[in-house]
Amino acid sequence: MSLIHKTAAELGALIAGGEVTAVEVAEAHLDRMAEVEPKINAFLHIDRETTVEQARAVDARLGAGERLGPLAGVPIAHKDIFATADMPTTAASKILEGWRPPYDATVTSRLRAAGLVILGKTNLDEFAMGSSTENSAYGTTHNPWDLTRIPGGSSGGSSAAVASYEAPLSTGTDTGGSIRQPAAVTGIVGMKPTYGGSSRYGLIAFASSLDTPGPFARNVLDAALLHEVFSGHDPMDSTSIDAPVPSVVEAARNADISGLRVGVVKEFGGEGYQAGVLARFHEAVELLESLGAKVVEVSCPSFSTALPAYYLIAPSECSSNLARFDAMRYGLRVGDDGTRSAEEVMALTRAAGFGPEVKRRIMLGTYALSSGYYDAYYGQAQKVRTVISREFEAAFHQVDVLVSPTTPTTAFPIGERADDPIAMYLADLCTIPSNLSGNAAISVPCGLADEDGLPVGLQIMAPVLGDDRCYRVGAAVERALESRWGGSLLSKAPAL
Ligand code: GLN
Numbered sequence: 001m002s003l004i005h006k007t008a009a010e011l012g013a014l015i016a017g018g019e020v021t022a023v024e025v026a027e028a029h030l031d032r033m034a035e036v037e038p039k040i041n042a043f044l045h046i047d048r049e050t051t052v053e054q055a056r057a058v059d060a061r062l063g064a065g066e067r068l069g070p071l072a073g074v075p076i077a078h079k080d081i082f083a084t085a086d087m088p089t090t091a092a093s094k095i096l097e098g099w100r101p102p103y104d105a106t107v108t109s110r111l112r113a114a115g116l117v118i119l120g121k122t123n124l125d126e127f128a129m130g131s132s133t134e135n136s137a138y139g140t141t142h143n144p145w146d147l148t149r150i151p152g153g154s155s156g157g158s159s160a161a162v163a164s165y166e167a168p169l170s171t172g173t174d175t176g177g178s179i180r181q182p183a184a185v186t187g188i189v190g191m192k193p194t195y196g197g198s199s200r201y202g203l204i205a206f207a208s209s210l211d212t213p214g215p216f217a218r219n220v221l222d223a224a225l226l227h228e229v230f231s232g233h234d235p236m237d238s239t240s241i242d243a244p245v246p247s248v249v250e251a252a253r254n255a256d257i258s259g260l261r262v263g264v265v266k267e268f269g270g271e272g273y274q275a276g277v278l279a280r281f282h283e284a285v286e287l288l289e290s291l292g293a294k295v296v297e298v299s300c301p302s303f304s305t306a307l308p309a310y311y312l313i314a315p316s317e318c319s320s321n322l323a324r325f326d327a328m329r330y331g332l333r334v335g336d337d338g339t340r341s342a343e344e345v346m347a348l349t350r351a352a353g354f355g356p357e358v359k360r361r362i363m364l365g366t367y368a369l370s371s372g373y374y375d376a377y378y379g380q381a382q383k384v385r386t387v388i389s390r391e392f393e394a395a396f397h398q399v400d401v402l403v404s405p406t407t408p409t410t411a412f413p414i415g416e417r418a419d420d421p422i423a424m425y426l427a428d429l430c431t432i433p434s435n436l437s438g439n440a441a442i443s444v445p446c447g448l449a450d451e452d453g454l455p456v457g458l459q460i461m462a463p464v465l466g467d468d469r470c471y472r473v474g475a476a477v478e479r480a481l482e483s484r485w486g487g488s489l490l491s492k493a494p495a496l
Helices: 010-018 022-040 048-063 106-113 156-163 179-188 220-229 250-255 273-292 303-325 342-353 356-369 375-398 421-428 434-439 467-485
Strands: 043-045 075-079 117-122 169-173 190-191 215-217 262-265 294-298 400-407 440-448 455-462
Touching: 010 022, 010 220, 022 048, 022 075, 043 156, 043 375, 048 117, 048 262, 075 106, 075 156, 106 117, 106 220, 106 455, 117 156, 156 179, 156 190, 156 215, 156 375, 169 220, 169 375, 179 190, 179 440, 179 455, 190 220, 220 250, 220 440, 250 467, 262 273, 262 375, 273 294, 273 400, 273 440, 273 467, 294 375, 303 375, 303 421, 303 434, 342 440, 356 375, 375 400, 375 434, 400 467, 440 467, 455 467
Parallel strands: 075 117, 075 169, 262 294, 262 400
Antiparallel strands: 043 117, 169 215, 190 215, 190 440, 400 455, 440 455
8 A cells, every 4th residue: 555545643653663764755745745736726835845854854853762652754734824934824815925934833833843744734715714715815625526626614725635645634723613524525534622622822813712723634543643742731822721631542542432422413404404414414323323322312402593603703803813914014015105104005905915705704793893783793692602502511411422414515516605605604504513612523424425425524522621532432433434334435535
């Protein structure tokens, strides 16, 4: 089997055992990228030399006897929303074109410390606002299962890179579903850790009370290994949780769910959901039962109000966060010819630098926070948020995990929802509640929809700091389904 088809755990073991070098592994992936990038467009920035240099340094550290952990030398695709001192960081926005941060994000520096080799920066919806990567200022990424379809978003470059074997691992951020939804529609694993479980330091902020870095991988164990590498307390992030990282790797290896109480969220399913998605979801629930779980139906009535609440809270926070792009400090500056005031330059720069969706969110958020409307919009949405958290708490008194489809539909065609923001927002119907409450949630592949042969994701939600449960259940489902399928779901994807 070629190097690009191996798991991250296997690659790490081969490198640690001296059977292959980090440089050889990096080169195999760089070659794959050169081959498929013209079709996929998962990366915004690739720099072969910097990558090979990193790999060479890891080989030297290993050669000197340094102990770096199980992912040393393994390549990774890094979402272009994390600051990297040696590569540009744009958040897929024109306003940050060519910007090079003076420092690394905590997630970045932890990847480097563990010896991971960064292959490049991946495409996303501008400032992580979207569900398809069509809002990127640098072109859309294509879904490897069907190049005419979206790879999900906002972390669509990261999902497509892993699903097309350009990288065994990638990073993402999940504010409303941006890891789980792209994972679901490309047939891979994506995890949103508990909010505060992974550091936001050096992550370009979209909605600070929701943004959560997390891993993508082609299997549950690899995702857990990466989760462990970059999670844990960071004094540089004031909302970082000062508690031990849940034992996610152990949970992924254990995969025993006998006696586990599983709640099926009654409100997710029915109208608006694709038949093939619901069929695979119901089979996954039956599978959990056959593996010894006790399945009950759970009602969380306010989950149906999560989407409108999110679209007040997230834009409100973004309107404040994006005020820093003022033409003075970063990247683009338009119209500064000595005749214009600072305010005029600021207005021209923001008008030219932000795309339409980002502008829509800034306007929505500014309105929701404005005097006279604050209580009716932002304040009301915060109350809904509290009710949703309470419903989660009540549900987790009854059951150990909750399950639902990750997304209402499979990957939709590029262009289909581009002019219809509401249709685009609906892609996150099932993922948003966990962002509002901050609990952990994962998406694992559960089959292909009959109508279109495209991947379907199963979402497993666990309480705050119950991340290990997501991996335990995800690994149980993966094992059972892969033995039924005779391999991973991705092995059924058409070859690129
Ligand atoms: N699609 C959602 C949005 O557009 C979620 C994005 C995200 O999680 N970053 O806001």
